Amino acid sequence: MSYSFGYNLSFHAFLIIQILFEYRGLTANQIAHIMHWGDYTLAQEKSVYNYLRKLKKQKLVTAYHLQGDYTRGSIYYLTPQGFELAKHLLNIDRG
DSSP states (O other), X not given: OEEXXXXXXXXXXXXXXXXXXXXXXXXXXXXXXXXXXXXXXXXXXXXXXXXXXXXXXXXXXXXXXXXXXXXXXEEEEEOHHHHHHHHHHTTOOOO
């Protein structure tokens, strides 16, 4: 894990932040699909949930629980702190 801007981030956590910055909001299954090029195991999907849990604990990611008959799970997206961190990590200038 690297310690940058006051947050403990592993490579996979950084990748999840980058993916959420690009796509704005995704389910954990969709994140696993993007991270592993569509071919992922159940263990890899569970590791995505663990990374998301750690990012939620650091208040970089938040989730909205999906409701309905055919939906389950949550949509994860960056908090304002996570959005600012993503801009710093990806070297995005203002404007």
